[in-house]
Amino acid sequence: MGRISMRVAVVHSFYRSDQPSGENVAVLQQVGALRNAGIEILEVFRSTDEESEAPLYKVRSAISVATGVDFGHPQRAISEFAPDLVHVHNTFPNFGTRWLTKLQIPIVTTLHNFRASCANGLLYRDGHICLECPTSGSKAAFVHGCYQGSRAASLPAAISTAGGAKGNRLLKASAAIITQSARVHSFMIQQGIPEVRLHLIPGFVEEIHTQVTEPPTIPxxxxxxxxxxxxxxxxxxxxxxxxxxxxxxxxxxxxxxxxxxxxxxxxxxxxxxxxxxxxxxxxxxxxxxxxxxxxxxxxxxxxxxxxxxxxxxxxxxxxxxxxxxxxxxxxxxxxxxxxxxxxxxxxxxxxxxxxxxxxxxxxxxLTKDKWVSEMGTAYKHARAMGVGS
CATH class of the missing domain: 3.40.50.2000 (Glycogen Phosphorylase B;)
Structure with missing residues (x-):
């Protein structure tokens, strides 16, 4: 496939390394695929392993989640890099989001979970699917202590999800929103996200096998x-x-x-x-x-x-x-x-x-070439939509 001439700043908050995260793995794989396609990448990364060593980390991260205030200055490096667009994967819990909405650069956001509508990001509570916050308001997240089983820990997340996906600061500012399954895509439409900004692009898997083997004789x-x-x-x-x-x-x-x-x-x-x-x-x-x-x-x-x-x-x-x-x-x-x-x-x-x-x-x-091609289309769409779409 052809090379893509573009500069992209990729924003991601990494979860703790002692808790295996498919999302962390996917982001690194996708960054590698974009680079191989010719896109210049600026990594705007923060790691919970490192951030949590700072004084008052829990207080600062709670404020960032609840209010969108960021205690660093990531926009400086992004401005110097002068990207064509900013691609956000995850901001929780180490980035605020207000600085992103002030950038005069088109934003693409990939959804890896239901964090915009749910305090724990899973839509899951007490052994079953839970849609209480998306349908009735995020107060329930505080009442049930949905994040880490704690009301105190759940309060910032409950505040940040008060407007649901439709009212989410980052999603409102995104020119393109990448969904990775048909179910998430439909859910976001139901939540009021304009379909014109949604792009269904499943994550890829590197091709490892060259042939399909016969099934085992004994199942x-x-x-x-x-x-x-x-x-x-x-x-x-x-x-x-x-x-x-x-x-x-x-x-x-x-x-x-x-x-x-x-x-x-x-x-x-x-x-x-x-x-x-x-x-x-x-x-x-x-x-x-x-x-x-x-x-x-x-x-x-x-x-x-x-x-x-x-x-x-x-x-x-x-x-x-x-x-x-x-x-x-x-x-x-x-x-x-x-x-x-x-x-x-x-x-x-x-x-x-x-x-x-x-x-x-x-x-x-699910091939890498398919993913890169569709991401290239989504990026072009985001640039055409412009800032503040």
């Missing part, structure tokens, strides 16, 4: 993710059929009460991404029981399609939408062991045909 399935409530591992293990093998990657321990007497469950612990990518083709399918909508098509789901394996996912999620829209696996309803078993059987019966189709969907939607 075998894999779960990849942390053992946290929203990932749904506990509920999956309760439903898992005894006649099929499931390997769990990403959790150092599984609940002993769920593991007892189940010899068909393998706990492989935490593995590096390179190991996961290498071994995905050895499985019949990926199982994704995530209980939240996700701010993008989940990375491991995209990696599965790149590896040419189908996905079985819990219904009512971004992963389930991808499966339904492109027929790359099966979905099951929450609590239904029979539907889970049926979905697993469908991926077994789909065999090589389904694996080849999964790979074709990857090539259609």
């Amino acid at each position: 075998r399935f894999i779960f990849v993710g942390r053992n946290t409530p929203e990932k749904g591992l506990a509920e999956l293990l309760q439903l898992w059929p005894t006649e099929l093998q499931l390997d769990v990657v990403g959790s150092n321990e599984m609940a002993p009460t769920l593991h007892q007497g189940k010899n068909n469950l393998g706990n492989l612990g935490v593995r590096q991404r390179a190991w996961i990518m290498e071994h995905l083709p050895n499985y019949t399918a990926l199982v994704f029981p995530g209980r939240v909508w996700e701010g993008a098509y989940p990375l491991v789901v995209r990696e599965a399609l790149e590896a040419g394996i189908p996905v079985v996912a819990l219904a009512d999620s971004g992963a389930a939408d991808l499966i339904t829209d492109f027929d790359v696996g099966a979905i099951y309803e929450d609590g239904s062991a029979s539907q889970l078993l049926s979905g697993l059987g469908a991926t077994i019966n789909g065999g090589q045909r389904l694996r080849l189709h999964a790979r074709e969907v990857y090539k259609l939607l």
Whole structure:
């Protein structure tokens, strides 16, 4: 593809390194892809690991989140760089946003979560999807202590989301807003964001595999993710059929009460991404029981399609939408062991045909070249829209 002649300042607040973040990984990969396409990049980055060492960090970050005030001067470096546009990924909790809205430069914002409408960014509370703040106001975030289980910690986020996505300072100033799944795209339209400014561009996955392997002779399935409530591992293990093998990657321990007497469950612990990518083709399918909508098509789901394996996912999620829209696996309803078993059987019966189709969907939607091309179009649109769109 052709080179893109442009200068872009990329703004991102990195989450703590001791908490694995697919968003942090995605931002670095995307910056690399833009550079390889010929775009000059200025990295305007702040790290929670570093920022949290400063005196009064919690006070300053709370003020920044609640009011948009920034205690640094990032606009100086941006002005010297003189970019064609500013691309914002995440400002929480280390950047204010007022300085961004004062720049006389078009802004592009990529949405990685639901932070503009929800204090914890997940639209998830007490084991279920929660739309209370987007529909009834952000006071609920304070009442329920939705951020870190604390009312005090939730107050700044509740203040910042008081106007919902439509009233969000940064989104109002953005000439282009990148959504990374159909579900997020629809949600933002429902929240009052003008559709003309929304661009649906799923994140890419680097191409690792050159061919699609045959499915294993003995069916075998894999779960990849942390053992946290929203990932749904506990509920999956309760439903898992005894006649099929499931390997769990990403959790150092599984609940002993769920593991007892189940010899068909393998706990492989935490593995590096390179190991996961290498071994995905050895499985019949990926199982994704995530209980939240996700701010993008989940990375491991995209990696599965790149590896040419189908996905079985819990219904009512971004992963389930991808499966339904492109027929790359099966979905099951929450609590239904029979539907889970049926979905697993469908991926077994789909065999090589389904694996080849999964790979074709990857090539259609999720390659780096596809992403760079669509981002180039979004950037041109943002420049045409101008400042204060």
